Amino acid sequence: MATDRPIPTVPAVDGNRLWDSLTAMAALGATAKGGCRRVAFTDEDRRGRDLFRSWCEVEGLRVSVDVFGNMFARRPGRSNLPPVLVGSHLDTQPTGGRFDGVYGVLAGLELVRTLNAAGIMTERPIEIVNWTNEEGAIYRSMMGSEVFTGALALEEALALVDLDGRRLGDALDAIGYRGTAGLWSYPVHCYFEAHIEQGPVLEAHGTTIGVVTDGIAFRRYAITIEGREAHAGPTPMALRRDAMVTAAALIGATHAHALEVEGARATFGYLKAHPGVPNTLAGRVEMSADLRHREDEMLDGLEERLAADLQRVCAEQGTSATLRRVVTSPRVRFHPALRRRVAEAAQALGYSREEIVSGAGHDACNIARRIPAAMIFIPCKDGISHNEAESAEPADCEAGCNVLLHAVLAAANDTTALEAAP
Amino acid sequence: MATDRPIPTVPAVDGNRLWDSLTAMAALGATAKGGCRRVAFTDEDRRGRDLFRSWCEVEGLRVSVDVFGNMFARRPGRSNLPPVLVGSHLDTQPTGGRFDGVYGVLAGLELVRTLNAAGIMTERPIEIVNWTNEEGAIYRSMMGSEVFTGALALEEALALVDLDGRRLGDALDAIGYRGTAGLWSYPVHCYFEAHIEQGPVLEAHGTTIGVVTDGIAFRRYAITIEGREAHAGPTPMALRRDAMVTAAALIGATHAHALEVEGARATFGYLKAHPGVPNTLAGRVEMSADLRHREDEMLDGLEERLAADLQRVCAEQGTSATLRRVVTSPRVRFHPALRRRVAEAAQALGYSREEIVSGAGHDACNIARRIPAAMIFIPCKDGISHNEAESAEPADCEAGCNVLLHAVLAAANDTTALEAAP
Structure with a gap:
C-alpha cells in the first residue's frame, strides 16, 4: 500500500558518475590484465572500504560497522520505519573482475547520490551495505551475510583460521574494520541487490534486465x-x-x-x-x-x-x-512483491527484461532466507566472471541502476510491512 | 652350433639360497609395509651395490664398474670369447617392491653360485650386470642400459640435474660408484634378463614361465x-x-x-x-x-x-x-634363438610356459636394440608392481632361475656368434 504523500517523478541516475566510481574503485588492487585483486582482509580491502566510506560521508550518510565488519551507510527517511537495504560486496576474487559485487554496492551509492541531487526524501531510511568477505578467497564465502542472518555464529566465524594460521577476528582487526554495531540489531524492511549475471543468458538473449526469481x-x-x-x-x-x-x-x-x-x-x-x-x-x-x-x-x-x-x-x-x-x-525464493517492483521498473523505463534464476550464490540468498529480498541482474560479456576479463557495458550498468532506483524508491515509500512469502 | 666338448648335466639352482639373498637385499631400504626403498644414488643404493659386490667377490668374480656406474661381475670362461651377460637392476621405486629388478640380478648370482658349486666351467665368460638407475625415480628411467648402448650420450646423462639441482655425475660420485671401465669396451655375445611379469597374465593363466617375445x-x-x-x-x-x-x-x-x-x-x-x-x-x-x-x-x-x-x-x-x-x-624383438633356448629349458624342466609380450620397458629392451637378448618372466601376485605389496612365490623364483641357468649355460657353451635377428 502506497503512502499518502505524492511520489515525485523519479530522476535518472548518472551513468557516467556510476562508471567513474566503478573505475575509481577498480584502481584499488588493479591487475595488469585489467582485473582486480581486492581480497577480503587485505590492505586493498581496507582501502576499498575507506573509499566507500568517504563517498558515503560526502553524501551525508551515517556509516556504521558491525562486529563482523559489515558496513551500513544510512540515509534517513521521513519516518523511523525499518530501512530498505541495498548493496552487495566490495571484495573480489584473487584474480577477480571490476564488477562482481562492486557494482551492487556502487549502484546503491549512485541511487543515493541521485536522490540527494534531486532532493528526494523517502518514507523509510535507505541503507547501502557492503558485506564482509563474500568471495571467500580466505576462510569461506558469503560470510558477512551469513553471520548477519545468524546462519553462522559470530564466535565461530571470528575463530576461523586461514592457511597461514591467522584467526579471522585478527584479520578483521588488522584492517581496522571490526566494528561495534550489533548484528541485525534493528528490523529491516527488505533487501535489494544488483549484480552482473555471471552467466551468458541475458547476453545471449539480448536482454538488459534480469528479474531474478530464485536462487538455484x-x-x-x-x-x-x-x-x-x-x-x-x-x-x-x-x-x-x-x-x-x-x-x-x-x-x-x-x-x-x-x-x-x-x-x-x-x-x-x-x-x-x-x-x-x-x-x-x-x-x-x-x-x-x-x-x-x-x-x-x-x-x-x-x-x-x-x-x-x-x-x-x-x-x-x-x-x-x-x-x-x-x-x-536449498532453493531460495525471491519475494514476489519485490520481483514485481523490479519488473514494473524495467517496464516503466523501457528496458527489455526476462525472468532468470541465479545459478550462483549471493549475499541476497542468505538474506532472502530471513526477509523479503530481490535481485536485479545485468548482462556481462561472454558470461565470464571470477576472472580478470570480467566486463559489463556502461549502458547496462546504468540501466540496472535506474531499475534499482525505481524499485528501492517504491519500497522505501511503502510504509506497510511485506508479507512473508511461501 | 654346440661346442665339441660334452655339456655336463645341469644341476638345479638352490631356491632357498636365492630366496635368502632376495631377503637380505630387501633388508636394505626395507619399508614398514614390507616393500623396499632403494632409490638410485642414495645410500641404500650404495649399500645394495656393496652387498652385491661382496657376494660376487666371495664367488671369485672380478667386479668392474663403468663410467656410468653399471656393475659387471665376470666369471671367466674357458675361452676369451665375448661373454654372456645376465642381470637387471638393484634400485627400486621410492615405494617399491622386493623383486622388480632385484630378482634378475640375484638370479644371475644364484646361477653362478650353482655353477661354482658344481665346478662347471663354460666356454664363454658369464657376467652378471647391475644397471644404474633403471627405475628413474631420479632423473629418468632405464638410464644405465641406455648409456651403455649409446642411446643416451654419457656426457648428457652425467649433466642431468634433479629437482634439488644436483648433477647426476655428482650423485654417482657421492655413492662412490662412478667407475673407470669404458662403456661397452668389448664385444658381448648376448643378454638375458629374468624379471617378474609386473602384470596379471601368467598368474591368471596359472603359467610358471613367460617366454617374452617382444617389448611392446x-x-x-x-x-x-x-x-x-x-x-x-x-x-x-x-x-x-x-x-x-x-x-x-x-x-x-x-x-x-x-x-x-x-x-x-x-x-x-x-x-x-x-x-x-x-x-x-x-x-x-x-x-x-x-x-x-x-x-x-x-x-x-x-x-x-x-x-x-x-x-x-x-x-x-x-x-x-x-x-x-x-x-x-618402437617394438623390440627378442632374439628367436635365445627365446627358443628359454622355451626349451622350460620344456626340459617341466615348467608350464607361454609366450608373452613385455608391456613395460626393461633394460633388456635397450640392449635388444643392439645385440641378441631375451627375457624370462615369472608370475607376480595380482600383477602388482611398483608397489610395496609386490610379491612373488619362492617356487616361481626358483623355477625362473633354473630356466635362466639352462638358457645361459647353453648360450655360454655355444662358441658361434648369433645372427642378428630381423
Whole structure:
C-alpha cells in the first residue's frame, strides 16, 4: 500500500558518475590484465572500504560497522520505519573482475547520490551495505551475510583460521574494520541487490534486465573411486580396474542426463588421479560433483541418478566408490512483491527484461532466507566472471541502476510491512 | 652350433639360497609395509651395490664398474670369447617392491653360485650386470642400459640435474660408484634378463614361465583441451564449453576402442583440470595418453583413432585441443634363438610356459636394440608392481632361475656368434 504523500517523478541516475566510481574503485588492487585483486582482509580491502566510506560521508550518510565488519551507510527517511537495504560486496576474487559485487554496492551509492541531487526524501531510511568477505578467497564465502542472518555464529566465524594460521577476528582487526554495531540489531524492511549475471543468458538473449526469481538449489559431492593401480604396459585391458575410466564414464553419463533435464546443471570441476603419472593406470580418483536445479525435488532426482550411475559404472569397471554430499543449499525464493517492483521498473523505463534464476550464490540468498529480498541482474560479456576479463557495458550498468532506483524508491515509500512469502 | 666338448648335466639352482639373498637385499631400504626403498644414488643404493659386490667377490668374480656406474661381475670362461651377460637392476621405486629388478640380478648370482658349486666351467665368460638407475625415480628411467648402448650420450646423462639441482655425475660420485671401465669396451655375445611379469597374465593363466617375445611398442602423448572456464551455477548446459567433459568423452571413446582391438592398451594416468575447483567448469584440461601395441603398425592405427576421437569430442563440446606425441618407443624383438633356448629349458624342466609380450620397458629392451637378448618372466601376485605389496612365490623364483641357468649355460657353451635377428 502506497503512502499518502505524492511520489515525485523519479530522476535518472548518472551513468557516467556510476562508471567513474566503478573505475575509481577498480584502481584499488588493479591487475595488469585489467582485473582486480581486492581480497577480503587485505590492505586493498581496507582501502576499498575507506573509499566507500568517504563517498558515503560526502553524501551525508551515517556509516556504521558491525562486529563482523559489515558496513551500513544510512540515509534517513521521513519516518523511523525499518530501512530498505541495498548493496552487495566490495571484495573480489584473487584474480577477480571490476564488477562482481562492486557494482551492487556502487549502484546503491549512485541511487543515493541521485536522490540527494534531486532532493528526494523517502518514507523509510535507505541503507547501502557492503558485506564482509563474500568471495571467500580466505576462510569461506558469503560470510558477512551469513553471520548477519545468524546462519553462522559470530564466535565461530571470528575463530576461523586461514592457511597461514591467522584467526579471522585478527584479520578483521588488522584492517581496522571490526566494528561495534550489533548484528541485525534493528528490523529491516527488505533487501535489494544488483549484480552482473555471471552467466551468458541475458547476453545471449539480448536482454538488459534480469528479474531474478530464485536462487538455484545446489548440492556438492565428494566422490572417491577405488580401482587397482597397475602398470600401463603389462596390464591387459580386460584385467583392469581403472578408476579414471570409471570417473570418465560417470562424467559422460551425468553430463548427458543433465542435458536432457530442463534447467539441470552438472559440473565436475575437480579431479585428482592417484598416482597421477602417465604410465600407471589410476588406482584412485577423487573428484567433485556439483548438481543444480531450481527445484529441490528435481535435485533429489538428479542426486539419485548420480548415485545410480556411479554404481553402474563401478560395476562395469570392477571398481568401487563412495559418494558423499558435502554442501546442501536449498532453493531460495525471491519475494514476489519485490520481483514485481523490479519488473514494473524495467517496464516503466523501457528496458527489455526476462525472468532468470541465479545459478550462483549471493549475499541476497542468505538474506532472502530471513526477509523479503530481490535481485536485479545485468548482462556481462561472454558470461565470464571470477576472472580478470570480467566486463559489463556502461549502458547496462546504468540501466540496472535506474531499475534499482525505481524499485528501492517504491519500497522505501511503502510504509506497510511485506508479507512473508511461501 | 654346440661346442665339441660334452655339456655336463645341469644341476638345479638352490631356491632357498636365492630366496635368502632376495631377503637380505630387501633388508636394505626395507619399508614398514614390507616393500623396499632403494632409490638410485642414495645410500641404500650404495649399500645394495656393496652387498652385491661382496657376494660376487666371495664367488671369485672380478667386479668392474663403468663410467656410468653399471656393475659387471665376470666369471671367466674357458675361452676369451665375448661373454654372456645376465642381470637387471638393484634400485627400486621410492615405494617399491622386493623383486622388480632385484630378482634378475640375484638370479644371475644364484646361477653362478650353482655353477661354482658344481665346478662347471663354460666356454664363454658369464657376467652378471647391475644397471644404474633403471627405475628413474631420479632423473629418468632405464638410464644405465641406455648409456651403455649409446642411446643416451654419457656426457648428457652425467649433466642431468634433479629437482634439488644436483648433477647426476655428482650423485654417482657421492655413492662412490662412478667407475673407470669404458662403456661397452668389448664385444658381448648376448643378454638375458629374468624379471617378474609386473602384470596379471601368467598368474591368471596359472603359467610358471613367460617366454617374452617382444617389448611392446608404445607412445605417450600430452593432450591439452581448451574450453571456457565458467561458473558452475549460472552457466546453462547448452552454453558450456567444458574441457573436463571433453576429456571424459575422449577417455571413454579410447578405452572402448582399445577393448575392441586385440592386444591394444590405452591408459590415461594423469589429468589436471584448471582451475580445478568444484564450482567452476574446467576451462582447460592437461592430460596424458599412453597407447601400446605389440605391432608398430597397429599403434599407428590407434594413434589415428585417438586424434580423430579428440577432434570429434572437441567438435561436440565446442572445445579445442592439441595432441603432442612426447615418447615413441618402437617394438623390440627378442632374439628367436635365445627365446627358443628359454622355451626349451622350460620344456626340459617341466615348467608350464607361454609366450608373452613385455608391456613395460626393461633394460633388456635397450640392449635388444643392439645385440641378441631375451627375457624370462615369472608370475607376480595380482600383477602388482611398483608397489610395496609386490610379491612373488619362492617356487616361481626358483623355477625362473633354473630356466635362466639352462638358457645361459647353453648360450655360454655355444662358441658361434648369433645372427642378428630381423
